[in-house]
Amino acid sequence: MPVCTTCGVQYDDVDPEVCPICTDDRQYVGAGGQRWTTVAEVSAGHRTVVRPEITGLTGIGTEPGFAIGQRALLVPGEGGNVLWDSVSSIDDAAIARVTELGGVAAIAVSHPHYYSAMVEWSDAFGGAPIYVHADDRRWIPRRGSVRTWDGDTLEILPGRTLINTRVHFAGGTVLHWPGPDGRGDLCSGDIVQVVADRRWVSFMYSYPNLIPEHPDTVRRTVRLLRDLEFETVHGAWWGKVVESDGSGVVVRSARRYLEHLGLTPDF
Ligand SMILES: [Zn+2]
Secondary structure, X not given: OOEEOOOOOEOOOOOOOOOOOOOOOOOOOOOOOOOEEOHHHHHHHOEEEEEEOOOOOEEEEEEOOOOOOOOEEEEOOOOOOEEEOOOOOOOHHHHXXXXXXXXXXXXXXXXXXXXXXXXXXXXXXXXXXXXXXXXXXXXXXXXXXXXXXXXXXXXXXXXXXXXXOOOOOOOXXXXXXXXXXXXXXXXXXXXXXXXXXXXXXXXXEEOOOOEEOOHHHHHHHHHHHOOOOOOEEEEOOOOOEEOOOHHHHHHHHHHHHHHHOOOOOOO
């Protein structure tokens, strides 16, 4: 099955001429034109690493980097681990390490750019359900064990709650977890993007093409997140983590964002 080399998403056996995700405004077709690979090729040419992120949560990444280069996270708890987001490679060593850590009971993906090899990861763990927001239904590249969900929030396993902020994609989703000590973590993909200065986050409709998110969507995101407790915000790449006062960082960053657009920073 073809995997787009620019976004890393694996499609079913219908080989499209161009990647639908990359021809959208929020992505781009690589300078050399559309290129395809496979999960087997990516996995053979890269290592699938499973190691702690700086906060101790387990990360899963592809090294050297492939396509967009995001890393996934294992979010533990009652009922098993949630695999938050996904990568385009998978191998026996990574499956063995994740199995030692308790396996994968469910998968949730923030938005279409990170669908990657989510069905392969699900299949490797007994067909674990993959939660994708229904408003991104048109982008689902392979059916597998995908389950669409509706509305603003869904607790998929005890303590692991999805929140549809609508940033970046209509189905753009983050995951809230109280954490082992109740301090709280937000796994945000690039829906709430941890930026270079890790005391701040931002909100974009397109990152590669630098199109800002609509202010009403940013306001809505603050309303959905401001009453949740979370110290930590886990962005989409290794080390992209806000380590303290996460909920305050989201509110301050939204205020700064709206002020720079010349708008009143109210929510
Ligand atoms: Zn693509």
